[in-house]
Amino acid sequence: AQTVTQSQPEMSVQEAETVTLSCTYDTSESDYYLFWYKQPPSRQMILVIRQEAYKQQNATENRFSVNFQKAAKSFSLKISDSQLGDAAMYFCAYTIVTGTASKLTFGTGTRLQVTL
Amino acid sequence: GAVVSQHPSRVICKSGTSVKIECRSLDFQATTMFWYRQFPKQSLMLMATSNEGSKATYEQGVEKDKFLINHASLTLSTLTVTSAHPEDSSFYICSARGRPAYNEKLFFGSGTQLSVL
Numbered sequence: 001a002q003t004v005t006q007s008q009p010e011m012s013v014q015e016a017e018t019v020t021l022s023c024t025y026d027t028s029e030s031d032y033y034l035f036w037y038k039q040p041p042s043r044q045m046i047l048v049i050r051q052e053a054y055k056q057q058n059a060t061e062n063r064f065s066v067n068f069q070k071a072a073k074s075f076s077l078k079i080s081d082s083q084l085g086d087a088a089m090y091f092c093a094y095t096i097v098t099g100t101a102s103k104l105t106f107g108t109g110t111r112l113q114v115t116l
Numbered sequence: 117g118a119v120v121s122q123h124p125s126r127v128i129c130k131s132g133t134s135v136k137i138e139c140r141s142l143d144f145q146a147t148t149m150f151w152y153r154q155f156p157k158q159s160l161m162l163m164a165t166s167n168e169g170s171k172a173t174y175e176q177g178v179e180k181d182k183f184l185i186n187h188a189s190l191t192l193s194t195l196t197v198t199s200a201h202p203e204d205s206s207f208y209i210c211s212a213r214g215r216p217a218y219n220e221k222l223f224f225g226s227g228t229q230l231s232v233l
Contacts, residue, residue, distance in 0.1 A: 043154075050221075105162075106161075108158070
């Protein structure tokens, strides 16, 4: 079974600084997607970034970037120039690529605090 | 971007009653919808996957007779918690994926907080 592990229950970063959230996963599949989702206090799930496993290039979205290490099954999220609005729960998630419905498996989450 | 509307956002009910939660895709056809449950300070746990026009597939440990899922159209899926009990109190979130199936983009509803007294 696929599993997603986030070893940092909580992280803290000062405004304007950089923080990295860790995620590892376990799978025997070769083709899959990885995601980082943000869940602010409103509890709305917001897609932060997505990475296709077949792509070697790390995905970036403005201040958010990932370090995807396929062999190590590692998928960390780097947030640069942190802002107060980045404070939220962050979930790493995984899904396989199939022709039919494929479900997301979520990690346990990391709560990010942003301080002044 | 695609919008998924989930209603109601909050519901309080008495033990023994049934509660229906709706999940609608507003501007796209959702071939597949997923229902998740989230306990306080925990992750999202998949309950079931529903495909339009067919029976839902439930995850292990989820009672299909208690959590009835209907996906009667390409824009609507419903989750009915039957004979709700306090232990069913939780945050329920739906997500939807549109055509084509390979884009792997999921759009989430805003969730429903269920409190059973």
